[in-house]
Structure formats: structure tokens, C-alpha cells
Amino acid sequence: MTDLSAHMKPSAMAMHSPGQALRSLVIGLTAFLTVVDLFATQAILPSLTRHYGVTPAAMGFAVNASTFGMAVAGLVVGLFSPHINRRTGILLSLMLLAIPTSLLAVAPNLAVFTALRVVQGLCMASAFALTLAYLGEQCSAMEAGGAFAAYITGNVASNLVGRLISAAVADGFGLAWNFYFFAALNLAGAALVYFTIKRVRPMATTRLTEAPFAAMVAHWRDPRLRAAFGIGFCILFAFIGTFTFVNFVLVRPPLSLGMMDLGLIYFVFLPSIVTTLLAGRVLSRLGIRPTIWCALAVAGVGLPLMLTPHLGEVLAGMVLVGVGTFFAQAAATGFVGQAAADNRSVASGTYLACYFCGGLVGTAVLGRLFDGFGWHACVAGIALALAAAALLTFPLKR
16 A cells, blocks of 8 residues: 655655655545535535525525635644644544535535534545645655645546536435435545555654744734735635536526536536646746736636626636636645745644635625626626735745
8 A cells, every 4th residue: 555654755756756646646636535525515506506495695605614614624723733643633534524424415404504514614624734734744845836736636626526426426316315425435535544644754843833823823924924825715715606606607598507517517627637736836937926826817817708608608717717726726825835934734724714714705795796796796706806816916925
């Protein structure tokens, strides 16, 4: 079996060695199985809306309530990460994740559904934050960009494959079996961690040089990190707004797609899997600010395309928004891991808390715009979030 920690040792591999390729594959697969539940449910949003008899905004908020749990868990795990064994924490988080996932199949009302999604978020973010802390500790500065890019690429793949699976299973076997299947994937993620993360050496960077809250305050005082936290907030704000409410546009006239067609639409994430893998290299050549600016510009170009009544143009817009936001996320995540000279686990946890808070706020704000003023107003809100992220990029520097 592959010992992921063994492949992390800088002396053990060259930049393009088979060992690094295997390491990247394992990192990406771990990310995929960690967050596959997060956005897969968006592919069946219209069906869930009909099932519970609620508005798109209410169902969108319930589905994305997982981001609240992820924000809380990201912050808490970041603060206490130095006292948590990486392997044990990731393993337990993924095993426990299977419980709320399976219970979603029998959720009797929207309130219970929302609560279970919050619990899912707590488990997903615990595994996510501990894995990011693990990568930050085990990778050299040269390797960090590629490792974080591989992890975010797994995240991108979960958006594509997870939505396809969700649409196919729900269409063929019903909504309940969709959640049972994803519970099985959660357990598969736990098994992967069990067999690939074995010997994690205690790292000097895992020890806090100051109290957790003092470290967090110090990070917020750093203008570079403060800006990165804000960028993370804006990125998921924009992403959630796009890929939650575009589902309702796709199933309504004039596009009028069915459930399985809606799942197939998410092949729009396929280009993002390729481009996000390049984030580490682009970041090392261009620097953090030009990289994020270019990524946000790509996402911005996609927004007006999604306002047209033609499916091809809407899909092109979705591709551009996906490529841009995921690329910006990979760059910002890697930057936080490197910019925080001390207490990196606290910095990563704070970034994740801000990132997922952006998703929750985006769902609430853009849902109101969508229900009250329509898709055009929702897209305008997304554009403002991307513009805010671009402005926040100015303080970033190595």
C-alpha cells in the first residue's frame, strides 16, 4: 500500500518522479472522497424542491447549510489542530460523515434535512482542514504548490463526478438511494486514509508558538492573510451562487432539461480538473496577484454568457466560471499555507472558515435576489463578489 507520508519526504522524490505522481493521485482521491457530498446534492436541487414543496431559495439554503458546519469545523480544527493526530482525525471524520449522509435519505422535513447537512459539513471540514494542515507540514515550499493543486483538483473532480453520480442514482433508483450511495463513498474515503496515511512524523510546525486565539489575531493583523481570507469568502460566494441557482435556470423554459441531462451538464467541470493542476506552476511563474487576477477575469467573462437563452453559451459560461474560481481557490489556498510563517494550521482553519462562510452568505443573499428579482440580479451579485475578490488581491505578496 502507498504510505502518503513517506512520499511527502522531500528527499524521497524528484519533481516529476513516479512517486510524486502517485502522491498527487492519492491526495486528489482523498480530496474527492472528502467533499464529494458537498456539491453533489446540487444536481438534484429541483427534485428536492418538489419533494419538500419549498421555494428554490429555501431548498438552496438547506442544501448549502453544510457550508455553515464547514465554517465552524474549519475554525475549531484550525485552533486545536496541533493537538489532533492527523491520521486519526481524518479517519474518524470520514467514518462519522457516513452517518448524517445516510440519514438524509429519511429526513422527514426541511428542518431535519438542513440540520443533517450542517452535521455533514462539520465532518467534511474536519477532514478537509486536517488534510490541508498535513500537506502544509509534510511538503517543502517547492512541493507545496503542486500538493495543494492536487488536493483542489480532487475537489474539482468531486464537483463533476459527484453531480453525475447524484443525478444518475436519483434518476434511476430514487432520492433515498442517492444518499445511501454517498454514505458508501464516505466509508471508502476512510478506507483510503487508513491504508495511505500511516507514519506521520511529528513536525515542528505542528507546535503552536503562541496560544491559538493569539495566533488567529496575529493572522488577522497581517494584511496579506486578511486579504486572502476575504478572497476565499468571495470565491465561494460566487461559486455557490452560480452553481446553485443555475440549476433552476436549466430546468425551466426555454432550456427545460431533465434530471439526467442536468447531471450531464456538469461535464463543464472537466476543463477545471486540467487547469487547476497547473495552478502551482502558474503561481510560481507569475506570482500570486497576477495569477488570481487572471483567474477572476476568466470567471467574470463567463457571467454574461449564462444570461443568454442558448444552452451552448450557458455551458460555456459555466465552464469559465468553474475554471476561474477553482484556479483562484487553489492559488489562495497555497498562498495561505506559505504566507503564515507560524501556526499554519490556525491560518488554514481561519481561511476555510471564511471560505465556507462565503458559501453560506452567498446562498442566503443570492437566493433572495433569485427569488425576488430573477437570474439577472443573481448574476449581478456574483459579479460584485468577483470584483471584491480582485480588489482584495492588491495586498498579496510573497
